[in-house]
Amino acid sequence: MARGQTHRARVIEIGALRIDREERVLTGSFGARLEAAVAARGRLCVGIDPHAALLTAWGVGDDVAGLERFSATVVEALADRVAVFKPQSAFYERFGTRGMAILESTIRQLRSAGAIVILDVKRGDIGSTATAYAQAYLDPASPMCVDAITASPYLGFGSLQPMIDIAIRNGNGLFVLALTSNPEAPSVQHALTADGRTVGQLILDEVSQVNTGVQPLGSVGVVVGATIGETGHDFSSVNGPILAPGLGAQGAGAADLVTVFGTARRAVLPSYSREILAEGPDTARLRTATERALAACADALATTS
Numbered sequence: 001m002a003r004g005q006t007h008r009a010r011v012i013e014i015g016a017l018r019i020d021r022e023e024r025v026l027t028g029s030f031g032a033r034l035e036a037a038v039a040a041r042g043r044l045c046v047g048i049d050p051h052a053a054l055l056t057a058w059g060v061g062d063d064v065a066g067l068e069r070f071s072a073t074v075v076e077a078l079a080d081r082v083a084v085f086k087p088q089s090a091f092y093e094r095f096g097t098r099g100m101a102i103l104e105s106t107i108r109q110l111r112s113a114g115a116i117v118i119l120d121v122k123r124g125d126i127g128s129t130a131t132a133y134a135q136a137y138l139d140p141a142s143p144m145c146v147d148a149i150t151a152s153p154y155l156g157f158g159s160l161q162p163m164i165d166i167a168i169r170n171g172n173g174l175f176v177l178a179l180t181s182n183p184e185a186p187s188v189q190h191a192l193t194a195d196g197r198t199v200g201q202l203i204l205d206e207v208s209q210v211n212t213g214v215q216p217l218g219s220v221g222v223v224v225g226a227t228i229g230e231t232g233h234d235f236s237s238v239n240g241p242i243l244a245p246g247l248g249a250q251g252a253g254a255a256d257l258v259t260v261f262g263t264a265r266r267a268v269l270p271s272y273s274r275e276i277l278a279e280g281p282d283t284a285r286l287r288t289a290t291e292r293a294l295a296a297c298a299d300a301l302a303t304t305s
């Protein structure tokens, strides 16, 4: 220790949570870390979707330099004040290895600023390949490690088991697509299974089983679009986070969170991408749009009816 430097513990433990002061990264289960992050910064996820049209509208250019400038601006404006970010991998993959290098660096900067990062990659495959995806995104040994990824259960919920195991072992999480926000989704997700449940309900129930009894919140979440309206699905036993995209650009508003999720809405993590990003590159406007979204969702989620 340098002369005059006061000693303080690098790692603080609060119940199940470990906070590394130097890395400014919370450790503990994903469910517990997510709860702590939204308690500290508010219940909001900002999606980072560098669409070609946004890069052009921001005046940074639809190229690698523009992608880098766009990502750096979002980090500068919001990384230390928003609880959760959801970079959309597709928009970085578009630029090949140079795009992926920017994604990797953006993830690192967001996490160093104390934010939780959910990478939207919608992975799913046979078990042995699912293991490799989990090693790529959910194992701290990987350069692309995030706090959670989105996953598709279309190869059968059981095919996700390696991802669930590796996520939980490393204090990370998984968001399983259940009832997505796109208009084409009901043809598959509302189809009935042999026991009369919809495919979407089956996924919700499988996730409930994984999270049974976990406190304060399970580490396996679901993705349910804020656009889906009142469908009669039962979200009450999920006991994990419910990621709700579809707000803003896709037409859903904060009030829809009440219609769609009913009394389960306290576990909902509202997610906006284009609605907020369209305010850039001005840092103050990005912050104002984020505060507006946060306040609208907080009001809706707090209603008692």
Ligand SMILES: O=c1ccn([C@@H]2O[C@H](COP(=O)(O)O)[C@@H](O)[C@H]2O)c(=O)[nH]1
Binding pocket: 047, 049, 088, 120, 179, 180, 181, 182, 223, 224, 225, 245, 246, 247, 248, 249, 250, 271, 272, 273, 274, 275
């Ligand atoms: O059901 C789903 C699942 C994922 N998404 C993703 O979220 C964002 C939404 O962006 P907006 O600009 O807020 O519409 C995008 O990355 C989607 O791929 C979703 O929309 N719906």
